[in-house]
Amino acid sequence: MSNNLPAGQIPMDQHRAETVERDCLCSGCWGRVNADFAPGRLWFVRCINCGENTPGYVSKAYVERREQENKFEAREIKRAFSDWT
Numbered sequence: 324m325s326n327n328l329p330a331g332q333i334p335m336d337q338h339r340a341e342t343v344e345r346d347c348l349c350s351g352c353w354g355r356v357n358a359d360f361a362p363g364r365l366w367f368v369r370c371i372n373c374g375e376n377t378p379g380y381v382s383k384a385y386v387e388r389r390e391q392e393n394k395f396e397a398r399e400i401k402r403a404f405s406d407w408t
């Protein structure tokens with residue numbers, strides 16, 4: 324599927340929506356995503372922060388890995404700065 328709509332405006336079936344809600348976070352801000360009904364029984368999965376403009380989804384596992392890397396990088400940067408003092 325390729326179009327220019329943000330993911331938050333692309334309908335999906337209920338099963339997929341529930342899976343995305345359970346396993347994924349917003350790719351824009353890593354916020355929680357909620358599955359919502361829309362008129363016509365289409366489902367949308369939207370970030371609690373980005374709403375209709377939710378750009379996409381990333382898996383929770385990916386975000387956890389990235390957060391660990393960020394913590395590691397923060398430590399490394401601190402260490403680099405401490406060499407200057």
Ligand SMILES: [Zn+2]
Pocket residue numbers: 349350351352353354370371372373374377
């Ligand atoms: Zn978001």
